Amino acid sequence: MTTLSEPQVHQQLAELDDSRLRVVLMLEIQDGAQQRFLDVYEELRHRVASVPGHVSDQLCQSIDDPRQWLITSEWNDPHSFLEWVDSPAHREMVKPMHGCVSDRFRSLRYNILRETSAKGGATGTRRPEEVVAGSPRAAGAPGGMPQVQPGPDGVIRHALTFTVKPGSEQKVAKILSAYTSPQARVDETTSLRRTSLFMHGNRVVRAVEVVGDLGAALRHVAMQPEIRAVEEAINPYLEEDRELGNPEAARAFFARAALPAVHHTPVVGRVRGDVERQALVYPVRKGNGAAVAKLLAEQDGLAAADPANPVLGSTVFQREDTVVRVVDLQAEAGAQPAAALGVGGEREATVLGSLLDLGPEGDLRTAAGVARFLAECDMRLVTDRSSQDV
Known part of the structure; x- marks a missing residue:
């Protein structure tokens, strides 16, 4: 080795x-x-x-x-x-x-x-990075919620994340999974395509896919009495209070909870049989969030182009050092945990391991280390609803 x-x-x-x-x-x-x-x-x-x-x-x-x-x-x-x-x-x-x-x-x-100095000389050359948060807020959307640009497939992807009080996880999961879905069609140009909700410990991640106007879709969902009842039901369990009926408090909550999609690898062509959606949250060492997100996206791009790889596509959500990767895999992906985790070859495993907090015995270069780490960062799927049953 x-x-x-x-x-x-x-x-x-x-x-x-x-x-x-x-x-x-x-x-x-x-x-x-x-x-x-x-x-x-x-x-x-x-x-x-x-x-x-x-x-x-x-x-x-x-x-x-x-x-x-x-x-x-x-x-x-x-x-x-x-x-x-x-x-x-x-x-x-x-x-x-x-x-x-x-x-x-x-x-x-x-x-x-x-940059150009006062004397006209250019100083410094560095590798370009993607804009971390560069999208305009939707007019009338919940405060702090960005109107992000659609991907190549015309779908807008965004996520929210928040934490609940330790010990309340099972109650919250039950509330979040047992709701009546709102109508998928919002207007002539906007519709809800998919909502996937995951939990890891006391962290909740809700990933949404929308065609059209994200702000309009969120307003549509927020006005549904069934959804309002769910949000009110989980409020007592939140670690940080929120008042969605107060514009200033709502703005602060959505700004805190926003988890933008910074990279997307679309699913193209080679789907065979059942597809499983999985989410993983990565324990990032302080200051390495953007680097982890970029490395995972690069590996997923290569994997999706490989017919032998179970990774079909993925979306990497990142804000500061919170990195969540939602990945679509062929149903037999359990036999290839490294691919599910986003680990390519040994070189990539070494670099990714240096960016993450693996613990004193963590090692992504071994099969046992990958399997253990996958079990630790795998998120529990609470609900996954497509456009037919969003």
Whole structure:
């Protein structure tokens, strides 16, 4: 068995590493709230400047439409920004801004590849990364829920994740699985295609597939009395309270719970017999979420093109260091646990193992290690409903 040397592992990790981060926030300020917005920003910018990893920020106003504003900030690395933006301190800090900003905004995050200095010289060349969160919010959609772009098959994929109180898992699973499905057709252009709900310990992941307008589909579902009853029934079991009837509280919940689809490998052509849907949540070492998601997607792309591989397609959802992979496999996939886990060859197993917290005895290069790890990160399927019975 060939083992990668330490320098080789670090080289592989470097290729997946992140660079400096540029965050772009495009806002529409409510009529009459511009001065209040400026006052809030003036206070916030000094507080943000003290956050570790923050480099600079700028506030700009459109010369064509005075309601349109742009905030850009630069960070030493994505890890510093992501750790701050997902913290309770950040949520409390930005609350005063919610009353000034309309529901139409875009949040974009880019790795800095090149820049031109004052003397005109280009500095730095790095591998491009995908936008982590770059889609506009749907008008009228639940606060914080992005209107993401459809995949090559015309399907929009998105997920929500939240945790419930330890000990309540069985009750929550029963509630979430026993509901009356809403009508799949929303309007002439929008319909629900599939809803898959998984649990791992006390973590819940709900993955949805929509054709058309994600916001319209979510509003449609949220208005159904059966769905409202389910959401109210699980509220007492949530680790973090939510008030979906309160616009500000709903915005905060959906922003916390959003788990965007960052990579998708479509199912094409070679389906034989039954197909199983499986979800896995990966224990990512701090700061490695984007690298894990990218590596898994690369392996799934190769697997889906291999007729002998049981992986037919997958969607990788990722936010910061939460990575969930929903994979469609041929029914006999249990005989190939490495493929189900997203592990390719030995080199890929070594790199992925370096990005994950496998424990002191974890090793993805052995069959026993793969089987054990698969059992640990496999999510329980609570319900999976297609367009016929969504």
